[in-house]
Amino acid sequence: MARTAVLRSWRAPAASTRIPRSSFSTTTRLGAYEDTIKNLMIGKHTRVIYQGFTGRQATANAKESIEYGTNVVGGVKPGTTGEHLGLPVLPNVREAVKELKPDASAIYVPGNGTVAAMEEAIENEIPLIMAVAEHIPLHDIMRVHQILRTQSKTRLVGANCPGIINTWGRCRLGFQPLPFFKEGNVGIVAKSGTLSYEAVASTTRAGLGQTYGISMGGDILAGTNFNEAFEVFEHDEKTEGIILIGEIGGRAELDAAEWIREYNKRTANPKPFMAVIGGIESPLGRVMGHAGAFRSPFEATAREKIAALEKEGVVVVDHPEKFGEGMKKLLAQRNPRSAGKAASGPGAMQRRGYHTMRRRPILSASSSKVTVDQKRTLIIKQHESFDLLTQRGIKTTGNSSANDLLLAISVDRSARQPAIVAAPTSEPSQLFSRSRRFPFEYRSKDATSDAMLSQVIQTLEVSDSAKPALKNLLEQLVDIYVSKEAVVLRTNIQVSEDGEVKVSGAQFRFDDAAFRSSKRQEDIHALRDIDGEVPEEVAAEKEGMVYVKMPGEGTIGTIVNGAGLAMNTVDALIARGGHPANFLDTGGKATKDTIKASFKIVTSDPRVKVIFVNIFGGLTLGDMIANGILLAFKDLGLNIPVVVRIRGTNEKLGQDIISNSGLKLDAYDSFDEAAQRAIDLASGTASA
Template sequence: MFGSSSCRLNYAATLENLRIGSKTRVIFQGFTGRQATANAQESIAWGTNVVGGVTPGKESEHLGLPVLPSVRRAMDELKPDATGIYVPASKATPAIEEAIEAEVPLIVAVAEHIPLHDMLRIHSMLKTQTKSRLVGPNSPGIISSAKGERCRIGFQPLPCFSDGCVGIAAKSGTLSYEAVASTTRAGLGQSLCIGVGGDVLPGTDLVEALQVLEHDPNTKGIALIGEIGGDGEILAAQWITDYHARTPLAQRKPIVALIAGLLAPRDRVMGHAGAFWLPGEPAPNQKVMALRGAGVTMVNHPAKIGPALRTLMEDGTVQPPVGEIEEGAAFDSTDDFSTAISGGRPSQQRRGLHTSARRPSNISLPSRPQLRASSQQTRGLHLDTQASKQLLKEALLGLELQYHHCPTHYLALCIDRATRSQCLMTAIHTNPKSLLQPSRYDKILLPPSAKDVLALDGTETWHEIVTTLMAKLQISERPGSAAAADSVGKLLRDLGRVFRDKEAKYVGLQFGMPHNDKEKQKTTFPVYDLRIELDDAAARSAGRLADVHYRYAAKEARDPGAREAKAEGIVYHRLSPGNRAHNIGTLVNGAGLAMNTVDALAGHGGLAANFLDTGGKATSETVRRSFEIILKDDRVKVVFVNIFGGLTLGDMIARGIVLAYKEVDIRVPVVVRIRGTNEEEGQRIIAESGLPLYAFDDFEEAAEKAVELVSGVSAAKKVAQAVHESEGKIAELKKSIQLAAAGMLPVGGSEPSEEAAAPVDEATESPCGKTSESADDAPKQGDMAQEHTGKPRDSEKPEVADTIETLGSDHVA
């Protein structure tokens, strides 16, 4: 059997370790570092039971607590229940492995950019043990806010939290902070918040978080936050369907969910290492459909989570699932499940022994255009067909491949996020639309004991995999010849070597019908498309394969501005560059929040010109550079700054905005919303800056203003042209009225009466019905930046033309 259920059950025994509270004994790895020190001080003050920490080679005291040189020593002497790992990504892998070997019950890793193949190795360790549970990496951590049970292991913004009853499971840190603030404002507070994180292979996934929240006695309602990438949200929908089926209606905990990245391009990595789409995975809208069909209340912005949960909890109603699913049914794909749970009736089939789903065998040979390659990744190095061919040629691999232009069969070696291991994907497509249908793909899972596919070479399982591949790809063997099987085996080895040796996260190709070469007694494959995704964290964090990434990075196509943004630690994508209707520039901290900002603006009728994530280590200089990059896109008419800080500080963002006004020629309106860590100081800086900014506390109001402003800017030229054209007509009309009035004079001659002169005054008013303001009535610069409490009055705000004119002068102190 190729499945990995037994290993998953072993690791599942550690789920209870996620139940943290005031008695949880916490240590810090990297304890004496600047970030860990500041975090520990905050956590201790908040009520976390920190008992000490670890710094390699040191044995001393820090913050009045013991510092030990190894996790093993700390485990023996301090008896911790959990460890928070606060070390750079380059040191995170050995730190996690050390904690696993020491059998620390709960390990929380907040670092991002941990190499994918390091995480594969870590998960191979986790699968075979029952002591340690991992949260992260690329996660804000885990926090208990239940009354009397405070415990924080992470960098969540504490001012937003309050004692309460809402459990949160989230891929995105910033969106989880928004959900926390929303539930606090709704008077619900929080119980247990599990930051699953945005990594490709998280230590705890959404389903596991839901399992814990189901049984948490302090949790009365659940917020679920997902995003583009993987099928975890579909699995969550399946779990919720089962949960509703086994739980009486009156006892069900209401669930409200949000999916970020509905408008994210499928060919790019959206900030988080795991926020990307691959063939065979569900699209974000399919995730929404599946969750809604499972009885989940869906919202389009996290600020709505609190009110939605409060309504559900007060009414005592939980929407039942729409569809009725046959017990024990399995589906060809995640979108088939979505259809079924929404009331449809796709084919329900038994799971096969070797694959995640069986497909009908009577498939006609497909003919379809080339799969568009991903050319905009920033958290991975994408090699197009030509560069991928060069890499294979240099390694003397793939010699059987012949390159053509019309793919029909699909084979890829990639990652199965659910089992946290390598897998093979196969498909035969009949039309271009099938590219986006998960039902067209079959997944072949490896045995849990296998380190990778190459470890199976020469075994009976290897031969079973080759036979399965041939059946799935409809590759027939000529009677009396083993050429096809040998060639498929050779191809599989080559894919495995590229995946392993180059630390890839995806190696896929599309090809036509294999050709049997009678003279050479082998089968060749006419390849139409080849795509390789390299994990840039291997070079960035671990210094491995730096030469490969250096040589091939130059071959990778990028958005204008994306390459310089990456050099600053910024993730930037220009959206729909050929469409000038995309004219709202966005500057956001956090990948999830940045994706949702793009989605939510569309809900208000606005189209974002870009996706920009400042990164977790953003500085004021980062903000200034972000403005420069955004404004290089001449489509941008308004810049929308949306910040909810965790590690990112609100006051630092505010200073960056002020710095940008001093050093960047900003000639468009700027809408600012700052929440989270140091939000009050950030809002104060904005309010006292004297800059022509529109500052808001509420996202909906800020988004509405951005859309309103961009509509005004877009119409400004038309209005100016209309006014110019009307000037002549107004002058002629004025003259005509004056002549007519003159004809009404008495014979003796005198000034026209007031009644006769009135039309002249009316005719000289502007087309908008406004008379011009005097200089004394114009808004002062100090009035332009509004206080963050309440929506500013329109009379206090600068008109678009005034803003542009003001910004042309050197008015910043």
């Protein structure tokens, strides 16, 4: 059954309506994960438990959520029966399901226990599970997705995300900053947490408010994607406008464009869409904070994603603070009595009446072509990749050719599976258009089946004589991929007329989360050459931050909390004529220690003439951020100007602290004003 058909067969429940447990599953057939989309429709009826209930983070979060109105009914602590926050604690999920009959579970299990907690929740058929944890090893989450695909009871939101919230039903699973949410009419789905907070704050300021905030999350594989969230928004009567927040990596935004095209065709008066895409100026191959925020050569660029969305009438802006007023104008155009009368194509109604707003600027294409070494995951040297292959009997040659073909093992993020990627060329500019993906079940023999090999041979445009050698190469690549927990294994190959296959180039990337969290794959990660890396990037890593040195003039140092917001900050500065020196993600939190460490790292770059601090305080207070900036400025004896944009909790108090400091600090609420001030200071057209 198609996903849209599944959604059309049911209606969103009223916020006060209790959904019978049996209604969460409409089928028992295999491969029916799509049937669980309806489980995202949380509200007052949703009975929530916490796994890891008595932990410090879970306790603080549960208190906030209960005060907000979330129907928390208890939780789990392994081996313990008792009470916490006046609610029952059960020793395992099975007992919790039996006694508490939960509709959803918020997983706050520390360390390596997250995956086991997810598997336990799936085994006990909890309808909705939400995981906030970062740094879950890729191969662990692939195993979880293989389980999810074969059942129709449980839906996952996350991981590496703020969670899911329904404002009208006062139900929150996650750590979203509640003061910014308001009952309203805009549905938001996002890869980035900080950008989603910006979107929430913007729509709240505009008087629109929100219905749902659904997190896709920043990992390579997402439990719930854009299209699945769209199906909820389409059928939710309170949702009148939809916001998508994407970034580099994968094809979820392209899938979203296809969904919107079909939606516009079948709907007389479609709900308007707006979007922002982060990472337009991100260097090729770099992981930009989020584990999934990197682009392989055979994936679409951010610009290509933007073009695909705009083709379907989506209004794409360059900064999320424009969502509020922009959506107000789009909703004012949405008049059922005139729907379809003056449209010139899908989404035309969305475009009309929007010309008075500043549109997304055309950005330069310079830095997107830069290829640099990877730091967030491990890319080993080519000769080390060759060693792994020759140990397995694969022939290699250092003589590359313009006629080389591409054969890789990667991840199909849309299928949520590993995949073979093949192309009849290795020319980077042609890979996106000419490559094909062939997903296969994790830890299965599907990758080297006769049917799969026939498709790969056809795509590579070689003769069947190469079949035995290609099968051997694929078997070895899959073995390396699984046994060594790789992210991407890319090879350039040469195929002779008699069917001989040689590898002429190799770039192997491995998951550092497996090593950092569990010390798995120590032999692979021992190959890392820290002495050959950029010192600032290594220093940032030690502080738990992600720093990427940008090429070029680099006069503006950036300090930002959150990967998506940091990518967007770099993009927007370049769009306005600025020259950012770096990408720096302090992480989801911005404490005085991380702020001080950030200033030290950024100012070590002699190109930097001004520092632009762009912080959205969600759980972190604006006044605390401001005081941290003052302390860092004084302790480090800084003598270059600093422009600070503080939004979020206690934003006005933080801005006042900066403005009244008497130091070379400027405080702003507006991103446009702050960015222009930083650009003017860097160019010398304004005085500090």
